[in-house]
Amino acid sequence: MNILYFSLLALLVPVAQAQELAPDVLVKSITQEVIAVLKQDKDIQAGNPKKIEELIDAKVLPHFNFTRMTQIAMARNWRLATPEQRKDLTGEFRTLLVRTYSTALSNYRDQAIDYKPLRAKPEDVEVTVRSEVKQSGSSQTVAIDYEMEKTPDGWKVYDVKVGGVSLVTTYRDTFSSEVKERGVDGLIKSLAAKNRQSERERAKSSKT
Amino acid sequence: MAKRLCVELLLAATLAGCATTGGNPADPLEPFNRAMFSFNDAVDGAVIKPVAKGYRAVVPGIVRTGVSNFFSNLEDVWISVNNVLQGKFQEGFEDFGRVFINSTFGVAGLFDFASDMGIQKHNEDFGQTLGRWGVGSGPYLVLPILGPSTVRDGSAFLLDTQADLVFQIGDVRTHNSLYGTRAISNRANLLDASSVVEEAALDKYSFVRDYWLQRRRNLVYDGNPPREPEEPDDEPTKK
Numbered sequence: 001m002n003i004l005y006f007s008l009l010a011l012l013v014p015v016a017q018a019q020e021l022a023p024d025v026l027v028k029s030i031t032q033e034v035i036a037v038l039k040q041d042k043d044i045q046a047g048n049p050k051k052i053e054e055l056i057d058a059k060v061l062p063h064f065n066f067t068r069m070t071q072i073a074m075a076r077n078w079r080l081a082t083p084e085q086r087k088d089l090t091g092e093f094r095t096l097l098v099r100t101y102s103t104a105l106s107n108y109r110d111q112a113i114d115y116k117p118l119r120a121k122p123e124d125v126e127v128t129v130r131s132e133v134k135q136s137g138s139s140q141t142v143a144i145d146y147e148m149e150k151t152p153d154g155w156k157v158y159d160v161k162v163g164g165v166s167l168v169t170t171y172r173d174t175f176s177s178e179v180k181e182r183g184v185d186g187l188i189k190s191l192a193a194k195n196r197q198s199e200r201e202r203a204k205s206s207k208t
Numbered sequence: 209m210a211k212r213l214c215v216e217l218l219l220a221a222t223l224a225g226c227a228t229t230g231g232n233p234a235d236p237l238e239p240f241n242r243a244m245f246s247f248n249d250a251v252d253g254a255v256i257k258p259v260a261k262g263y264r265a266v267v268p269g270i271v272r273t274g275v276s277n278f279f280s281n282l283e284d285v286w287i288s289v290n291n292v293l294q295g296k297f298q299e300g301f302e303d304f305g306r307v308f309i310n311s312t313f314g315v316a317g318l319f320d321f322a323s324d325m326g327i328q329k330h331n332e333d334f335g336q337t338l339g340r341w342g343v344g345s346g347p348y349l350v351l352p353i354l355g356p357s358t359v360r361d362g363s364a365f366l367l368d369t370q371a372d373l374v375f376q377i378g379d380v381r382t383h384n385s386l387y388g389t390r391a392i393s394n395r396a397n398l399l400d401a402s403s404v405v406e407e408a409a410l411d412k413y414s415f416v417r418d419y420w421l422q423r424r425r426n427l428v429y430d431g432n433p434p435r436e437p438e439e440p441d442d443e444p445t446k447k
Contacts, residue, residue, distance in 0.1 A: 100408040107400035135397065140280075140329060143431065164426035164433075165419055167408075174414045177231050194410050 023148045023155040024118040026063065027129045031113060034059055038108055049202050052102040060101070065149065065156040066094040072159065073171040077179045085184050092191035097167075099198055111135055125150040232414075234421055235348040244350040245413050251353065252395075257402075260395035274318040276397060279390045280329065281310045281317025282373040289371070290332035294340045302327050331427055334368050335361030339428035348417055356420040 021029065034055060038044055043051045070090040071078050081089060116130035129146040147159035147166075160167045178187040235241065264272065288303030306322035306329065314321045323329060338360055339345065346359030357365065369375055374390065377383040409415035425433050 096408070096410075100404060103407040104400075104404045107403065140331065163423055164431050165422040170415060170419045170422065171410070173232055173418050174410050177414070178410070180231075190410055198407060 021154070022118070023120075023127050023146075023150075024115060024129045026155055027131070027146055027148075027157075028115055030059060030063065031131075034105070035108070038105065044106070047106060049102060049106065052106055053098060056098055056102055056105070061094075061098065063155070063157055065151070065158045066090050066097070068149070068156075068158040069093065069097070069168050072166075072168045073175055074179075075172055075176065077176060077184065080179065081184045085188065088188045089184070089191070092188060092195060093171075095195045096191060099195070114141075127155075232348075232417075234345075235417060237347050237349060241348060241350040241417075242413055244352060245416075248350065248353060248355055249412075256391070256395050257399070260392050260399060263392050264396045264399060272393065272396065275389065275393045277310070277314070277320045278317045279374075279393060280320065281307060281314070284310075284329065285373060286368065286371045287330050287332045290334060290337045291330060293337045294332070299330055303330060333361075333364065334371075335364035335424070336428050338364050339424070345421070345424065348421060356416060358421070358424065361424065 037055055037059075041051060041055075044055070067086075067090050070086070070093045073093065074081065074089070078086070112134045114132045114134070116132070118127065118129060120127040126147070126149050129148060131144050131146075132141045133144055134141050142163055143161070145161040145164070146157050147161070148155045148157050159169075175187060178190055182190075232238065267275075284303050284307045288300045288307065291297075291300035291303055306327050309322045309325070309327070310317045310320055313319075320329075335358075343360055345361065349357050349359050349362050351357050351362055351365075354365070374383055374386045377386065405412065405416065
């Protein structure tokens with residue numbers, strides 16, 4: 001039933017149209033779509049992580065440039081990685097970020113999201129889309145900014161800033177000390193181990 | 209008491225620093241900090257987090273918001289002072305307006321009407337004021353129970369606690385129960401964020417540290433920090 005629902009949504013927003021959207025309109029429409037599904041889907045509300053990941057896979061991931069994200073997190077160590085290692089790193093980092101994002105989404109409870117007007121010139125190829133999330137139970141807002149680049153397939157997110165802090169660069173120190181101690185392969189192994197461990201915990205908690 | 213504890217802690221941290229070497233230049237006290245971080249994590253897991261979860265499960269949302277607003281309103285007084293100390297008179301005036309509106313129409317701060325009217329809350333403390341005045345953050349420092357800080361912010365926190373309106377209340381029992389309620393309310397507001405950190409972090413200690421240091425820098429400059437010198441290979445030419 002949900003597959004049907006997703007394909008219906010997909011029909012409503014043809015890919016060709018998404019490519020022409022302005023970056024701020026794109027972020028806003030994807031967020032609204034995702035929230036609409038979150039609010040309706042009983043399985044997601046019951047905390048089914050698989051369902052949330054499917055939703056992200058279908059709606060959100062196509063608009064992210066994970067290679068560039070991994071590159072920024074790796075900083076100067078990106079040079080040390082072979083094309084094969086770069087592919088593995090990007091894959092594991094992507095899994096980690098998707099799971100993080102789905103955890104954040106599963107916590108969503110009617111927070112109001114406010115989008116700031118886009119300050120960009122029409123010829124800009126990199127823009128920042130700013131939004132503010134008002135947390136329930138607190139008058140503090142959290143700024144969430146999307147750094148986006150223009151590509152032939154439409155606008156892509158290459159960094160997300162929470163409270164003004166880049167999520168991707170927050171990984172830099174961990175990555176570089178890992179590479180220094182255990183090499184690029186060591187970092188890939190650590191990422192893979194973290195991903196497997198989280199998967200096991202998730203499997204355990206969904207059984208109980 | 210809390211003050212003495214902090215002073216002793218700063219001393220201990222400084223001494224520990226002499227004997228250690230760390231990988232990150234911003235964190236020369238890493239071994240001490242890591243130990244304190246695990247201690248805090250253990251206390252949080254055993255006591256604070258379960259109580260905060262219970263609080264969130266039992267107390268209705270509208271009441272929790274009221275509690276959170278009440279403490280937030282008291283905070284705005286010191287936030288206002290800090291804005292003025294940083295020469296941001298307009299912001300300071302807005303904070304004062306928030307306190308006035310929320311204390312009267314908002315029934316002693318239980319409702320945050322000021323935010324609904326579009327007068328936004330600011331995030332200031334004396335550590336940020338010192339930062340604005342040009343005082344560097346100093347080494348990263350994990351405080352017992354209070355968590356991530358720096359030598360500058362930890363020292364400034366001593367003044368923050370003195371200026372804290374809850375601290376001014378003479379009656380020890382009232383003031384302790386207010387402290388407790390505030391701590392639980394704050395922790396309950398962070399429950400979701402901490403579950404995200406669990407998923408995100410490869411090494412929780414360095415993830416929290418790196419996030420925290422960047423976040424403080426961002427707060428000192430009110431969201432527009434000067435660009436840090438980028439490493440040449442940070443973002444090589446795109447394909």
